[in-house]
Amino acid sequence: MNELPQQLVNGLLLGSMYGLVAIGYTMVYGIVQLINFAHGEIFMTGAFGALTVYVYILPDGTSMWVALPLMLIGAILVSVTVAVGAERFAYRPLRTAPRLAPLITAIGLSLALQQAVWAWYPQAKSARTFPTIPGGPFNIGNVTIQTGDIFLVAAAPLSMAFLAYFVMRTRTGRGMQATAQDPDTAKLMGVNTDRIIVIAFALGAAFAAVGGVAYGLKYGQIDFKMGFLLGLKAFTAAVLGGIGNIYGAMLGGLVLGVAEALSTAYISNIPGMDKFGSQSWADVWAFVLLILVLLFRPQGLLGERVADRA
Amino acid sequence: MRQRSLIAITAALAAGALTLTACGSRDSGDKGSDSGKGGGTTVTIGVDAPLTGDLSALGLGIKNSVDLAVNTANKQNLVKGVTFKISAKDDQAQPSSGQQNATAFVGDSSVLGVVGPLNSSVAQSMQKVFDDNKLVEVSPANTSPDLTQGTNWQTTKQRPYKSYFRTATTDAIQGPFAAQYIYNKAKKTKVFVIDDKKTYGAGLAKTFTDEFTKLGGKVVGTEHINPDTKDFSAVATKVKNSGAEVVYYGGEYPQAGPLSKQIKSAGANIPLIGGDGIYDPTFIKLAGTAATGDFATSVGAPVETLASAKEFVANYKAAGYKDEYAAYGGYSYDSAWAIIEAVKKVVDDNGGKLPSDARAKVTAAVQNVSFDGVTGKVSFDQYGDATNKQLTVYSVAGGAWKAVESGTYNGG
Numbered sequence: 001m002n003e004l005p006q007q008l009v010n011g012l013l014l015g016s017m018y019g020l021v022a023i024g025y026t027m028v029y030g031i032v033q034l035i036n037f038a039h040g041e042i043f044m045t046g047a048f049g050a051l052t053v054y055v056y057i058l059p060d061g062t063s064m065w066v067a068l069p070l071m072l073i074g075a076i077l078v079s080v081t082v083a084v085g086a087e088r089f090a091y092r093p094l095r096t097a098p099r100l101a102p103l104i105t106a107i108g109l110s111l112a113l114q115q116a117v118w119a120w121y122p123q124a125k126s127a128r129t130f131p132t133i134p135g136g137p138f139n140i141g142n143v144t145i146q147t148g149d150i151f152l153v154a155a156a157p158l159s160m161a162f163l164a165y166f167v168m169r170t171r172t173g174r175g176m177q178a179t180a181q182d183p184d185t186a187k188l189m190g191v192n193t194d195r196i197i198v199i200a201f202a203l204g205a206a207f208a209a210v211g212g213v214a215y216g217l218k219y220g221q222i223d224f225k226m227g228f229l230l231g232l233k234a235f236t237a238a239v240l241g242g243i244g245n246i247y248g249a250m251l252g253g254l255v256l257g258v259a260e261a262l263s264t265a266y267i268s269n270i271p272g273m274d275k276f277g278s279q280s281w282a283d284v285w286a287f288v289l290l291i292l293v294l295l296f297r298p299q300g301l302l303g304e305r306v307a308d309r310a
Numbered sequence: 311m312r313q314r315s316l317i318a319i320t321a322a323l324a325a326g327a328l329t330l331t332a333c334g335s336r337d338s339g340d341k342g343s344d345s346g347k348g349g350g351t352t353v354t355i356g357v358d359a360p361l362t363g364d365l366s367a368l369g370l371g372i373k374n375s376v377d378l379a380v381n382t383a384n385k386q387n388l389v390k391g392v393t394f395k396i397s398a399k400d401d402q403a404q405p406s407s408g409q410q411n412a413t414a415f416v417g418d419s420s421v422l423g424v425v426g427p428l429n430s431s432v433a434q435s436m437q438k439v440f441d442d443n444k445l446v447e448v449s450p451a452n453t454s455p456d457l458t459q460g461t462n463w464q465t466t467k468q469r470p471y472k473s474y475f476r477t478a479t480t481d482a483i484q485g486p487f488a489a490q491y492i493y494n495k496a497k498k499t500k501v502f503v504i505d506d507k508k509t510y511g512a513g514l515a516k517t518f519t520d521e522f523t524k525l526g527g528k529v530v531g532t533e534h535i536n537p538d539t540k541d542f543s544a545v546a547t548k549v550k551n552s553g554a555e556v557v558y559y560g561g562e563y564p565q566a567g568p569l570s571k572q573i574k575s576a577g578a579n580i581p582l583i584g585g586d587g588i589y590d591p592t593f594i595k596l597a598g599t600a601a602t603g604d605f606a607t608s609v610g611a612p613v614e615t616l617a618s619a620k621e622f623v624a625n626y627k628a629a630g631y632k633d634e635y636a637a638y639g640g641y642s643y644d645s646a647w648a649i650i651e652a653v654k655k656v657v658d659d660n661g662g663k664l665p666s667d668a669r670a671k672v673t674a675a676v677q678n679v680s681f682d683g684v685t686g687k688v689s690f691d692q693y694g695d696a697t698n699k700q701l702t703v704y705s706v707a708g709g710a711w712k713a714v715e716s717g718t719y720n721g722g
Contacts, residue, residue, distance in 0.1 A: 003551045006576075010543040118362070126366050127564065129595055137575060146575050219540045219568055221596055223364070229538050264533075264544035278534035279545050280507055 005143050007265045008258060013149050015257020016156035017218070020211035021234035022241070022249035023163065024083075024204025030180045030244035031200045033099070034091060037106035039208060040231015041113035042083050046209030047130070047222040048121060049078025054131050064133050068151070068213075071131075075209035082113065083205030087198055110228075117224040127223040130216030148217035155210050160250055163203070167246065172199060180244070233286070240290050242303020251301055259289050350391040351664055355380060355649055356415040358408060358426030358436070361400035364564035367592045368428055371636030372450060373398045376425045378622075378629055379646035389654045391662055397421065401432050408432035412439040422672050423448065423649035425642055430454035431509040433474070441471040446673040448475045448648055450641035453586065453609070454513050455482040458693040467693065473673045475648070475694040477641045477685065478609045479701065481510070484585050485517025487701045487719040488558070488607045492583060493525040495715070496605075498555040502531045504545065504569070505560035514585045515560030522558075530554045535565060542569045546576035556580055562587035567596025574600040581605055589637045594706055601706040605714075610685045610700050612713045613640040622684040644683035648690075652676045 021043050028036045036042075053074030058067055090109050094102045117124050133147040145153070167173040178186040179196045187193050215230070216222045233256060241252025263285035268277025276284070293301060357376045359369035373396075380394040397418070399411040408427050415421045416439060423446045427433055430452045437457065440447045449457075458476065460468040492498050501522060505515035512534075519529055531552040533545050542565075549557055550573070557573060559566050559582055566588040573582065583605035594601045613619040619640055626635050635642075652675035657664060665671055680689040686698045702716040 003547050006547045007544060010547060014541050014543065125362055126364055126592065127596060129598075132598075137577070144575075144577050215540075220571060220598060221540070221568065225363075226540070260541075261544040265548060278532075279539075279542065280534040280536040282544070283536060283539075 002142065003265060005141065007261045009143050009145065011258030011261030012254055013152055013218070013257070014260060015237075015254035016152050016250075017211050017214055017253070018230070018234050018237040018256055019250040019253025020156060020159060020207050020214065021230060022237040022253050023159075023207045023246055025235050025238040026241070026243055026246055026249040027176075027200045027204045029238070030246075031176060031183075032091075032095070032197055034102050035106065035235065036086075036091075036201075036204075037103065037231070037235075038086060038090075038109040038113060039204065040227030040229075040234065041110050042079050042086075042205050042227070043208040043212045043215075043231060043234075044222070044224065044227030045082045045113060045117065045212075046075040046079035046205070047212030047216050047226065048117060048124070049209065050075035050213045050216060051128060051130060051222060052078075064131065067131065068133070072210065072213055075213050076206045079205040079209035079212070080202045083201045083208075084198055087201040092194075092197075110231075114224050114227070121224070124224050127221040130220055130222050132220050133217060146218070148220070151217050152214040155214060156250070159207055159210055160247075163207070163246055166203070172196070176200060236286065236290055240293055240300055242300025245300070245302045248300055248302035255301070256286050256289070260286055350393055352393050352395060352420055353389075353422050353653055353664070354395055354397050354418060354420040355646055356411075356418075356421045356424035356426070357396055357398040358401050358411045358415070358424055358432075359398070359428050360403040361398065363402050365403050365428060365562060367590055367633065368451070368636050368638060369400070369403075370633040371639045372426065372428060372642040374629075374631040374633060375450075375622075375626070375635050375639040375642035376646040378626055378631075379643045379650065381629070382625065383647075383650045388650065389657050392653065392657060392664070394650065394653075401427050401429075403429050403432065405429075405432050405435035409435040409439060412436040416440065416443045416445055421445065422653055422668055423676070425450060425645045425649070427452070428638070429508075429510060430457060430513070433457050434509065437471045437474050441473045444473060444667075444670040444673050446473050446475065446649060446652070446669070446676050448477065448645040448676065450476070450638045450645045451478050451586070452476050452510075453478055453481045453484055454509050455480045455517075456509075456513075458695045469693045472677075472694075475645075475676055475690050477644050477648070477683075477688060477696045477698075478586070478638070479696055479699050481514045481517050481585070483699055483719045484607055484609065484701060485514050485519075485560075486521035487717075488583055488585065488605075488703070489518050489521035489525060489527070490719070491605075491607070491703050491715070492556055492558075493522060493527050496556070499527050500530045500553060500555045501527060502533070502549045502552050502554035502557045503529055503560070504533045504535060504549075504557060506537045506562070506565060507534045508537070508561065510585075510587060511560035511562070513560070514587075515558065518558050518560070535561070535569070537561065537565050540568050542572045543576065545569070546572040546578070549573050549580075550576045550578040554578070554580060557582045559584040559588065563590045563593035563596065567593045567601070570597040570604055571600040583607075586637055589704055589711060591634065591636075591711070594709055594711070602709075604706045606704045606711065607701055608637055608704060609702075610640065610698065611702055611716045612704075613684065615713070616640075616684070616686065618682055618686065619684045640684040644685055644688045647681065647683055648676055648679045648688055651679045651681055655679075 024039045050071035053071045135147045175191045237252035237256045241248025260282040264279045268274045359372040401408040428451045433452045455463045505511040570582040581603045586608040589606040589608040652672045655675045656671045703714045704711040
């Protein structure tokens with residue numbers, strides 16, 4: 001049986017999740033030139049927010065069709081609160097400081113959030129099971145799609161469409177573009193840049209929350225460490241696509257996901273490469289790809305502005 | 311002014327993060343040492359296990375079982391003039407943390423023996439530290455053959471460290487035992503072998519593969535996974551297309567659960583079998599209904615069925631520990647008891663007092679202990695391995711592990 005279509009779908013699904021989280025990295029970077037390394041933890045707290053709604057707020061046995069929208073709202077509320085709080089108390093005071101200071105704060109914040117969930121969330125010291133969408137898998141030709149993945153299939157394009165509309169068509173969105181281009185001039189033109197920055201953080205967090213729910217539904221479990229590796233991959237996706245470019249983030253995520261799936265499936269078939277083809281090498285190939293792109297196209301796949309802003 | 315407030319906030323955050331980490335490990339570290347009786351000498355038994363993180367279910371079971379052994383010895387006043395207490399340290403399943411803990415135990419002169427660790431890879435980093443200081447280490451869970459028989463154990467067995475013992479049996483026995491069950495009893499001939507590249511997982515996968523191919527079975531595919539990720543969809547697709555009848559996984563339950571689930575949801579309705587590292591209720595929790603029909607081998611006979619273990623199970627329940635005794639509870643109790651018996655012998659031989667070179671004497675005494683423990687007869691061979699080489703195959707049915715068959719591995 002030809003497994004290529006299935007592996008492509010596997011990669012695209014994984015990549016959509018990277019993309020959802022990568023948007024947060026790229027938006028924040030585009031506007032304040034800050035790499036928010038705590039973004040992976042914002043994704044993680046979102047997933048825990050959704051779990052809280054399901055386990056501790058809704059009555060037992062609530063249908064997933066009712067529960068899922070509420071879980072999404074819970075996830076977004078938690079993620080946005082954490083992100084806006086982080087912006088207000090951890091990043092804003094450092095906005096005029098040298099670039100290194102907020103970067104270090106971000107790493108500290110990332111650890112603090114992980115440990116906070118570890119210490120205070122009930123039974124979060126090891127993985128917690130996440131509710132799943134009932135119903136069997138769907139077969140389209142040779143390709144199997146899980147019910148948990150249906151959410152991702154729907155959520156990723158919808159989120160992107162919403163984001164494109166928001167950034168391109170609304171007043172606030174244009175304010176974001178202006179701030180990204182030149183914060184000082186934007187301020188002179190009457191754009192409330194502080195507000196724009198908060199909105200960028202909040203919007204990025206909302207997408208991360210959607211990603212967090214998708215992760216829970218896909219794997220059926222969440223844990224306090226889940227944001228670290230996924231955050232790192234999402235950051236890589238953002239750089240791959242061209243950091244600062246929201247479409248680039250999604251594209252970078254998809255490319256990264258597909259690269260991982262295909263490297264796991266096919267590299268071991270290449271003569272002499274059988275040692276380097278297993279899933280434990282997937283990360284290596286993902287980063288090789290990143291290095292190749294950066295060597296030949298330093299601004300990333302879709303990036304444009306990096307050179308003049310750096 | 312601005313700069314100063316920045317520094318203050320950064321420092322506060324960093325300090326916050328650090329204290330949280332520190333608090334965590336201290337919190338979960340020093341419980342259960344409430345057995346002070348006053349007077350006499352206090353002997354500390356160290357416990358090194360993953361008390362936090364993915365493998366904490368197993369680690370906490372180890373810690374509590376040692377605590378129970380120590381409390382029982384104190385209650386019976388087993389060694390006159392000596393009060394035992396435990397000191398538990400968290401290794402987070404990391405070799406580096408394990409080595410730090412080993413150094414700390416060595417530095418505490420009241421520590422006369424250590425129970426642990428859970429992971430073979432962690433044990434590798436601790437053995438030399440203990441051996442240099444003649445401090446005895448008894449692991450309830452390590453199964454890598456290298457630890458007791460040297461890296462060339464398949465050709466020439468040589469014991470690398472005289473202070474290392476274990477009550478669990480080794481992968482040299484566990485892997486082939488699983489292979490024999492799968493080939494002879496379950497009648498499966500095509501296997502897909504997956505491991506996590508760690509000392510334990512890779513070793514187990516290798517001993518399984520060797521025996522399985524020797525019996526006439528066929529390996530239709532191999533894969534190595536990265537234990538940090540949860541996405542095994544690409545691997546699951548390969549398994550499905552390989553035509554395998556069974557998957558052997560060398561590794562631990564945090565990965566095995568999701569792996570089993572993803573293999574089944576990819577459409578390959580075949581059982582997964584693993585070693586004692588997946589024999590834990592958490593595996594079933596993580597895999598959900600996909601776990602039904604999966605297998606695990608584990609060391610020893612099921613604790614609940616042994617007469618010697620009934621008392622342990624009852625006492626464990628009575629002590630009111632929050633966590634289960636898990637896969638290694640009985641072995642941890644026996645490991646601690648081996649140290650306690652050794653201390654008793656050393657104290658008795660020295661006229662009721664601890665000698666000045668107590669550590670070396672206790673290590674020598676552990677080599678010769680022999681008693682009826684929770685898991686059966688406890689004694690050690692010339693390599694420090696348990697002489698009790700019983701194993702059991704378990705299968706998931708109705709959301710719990712059920713023993714299928716116990717036995718000892720024959721041939722090799």
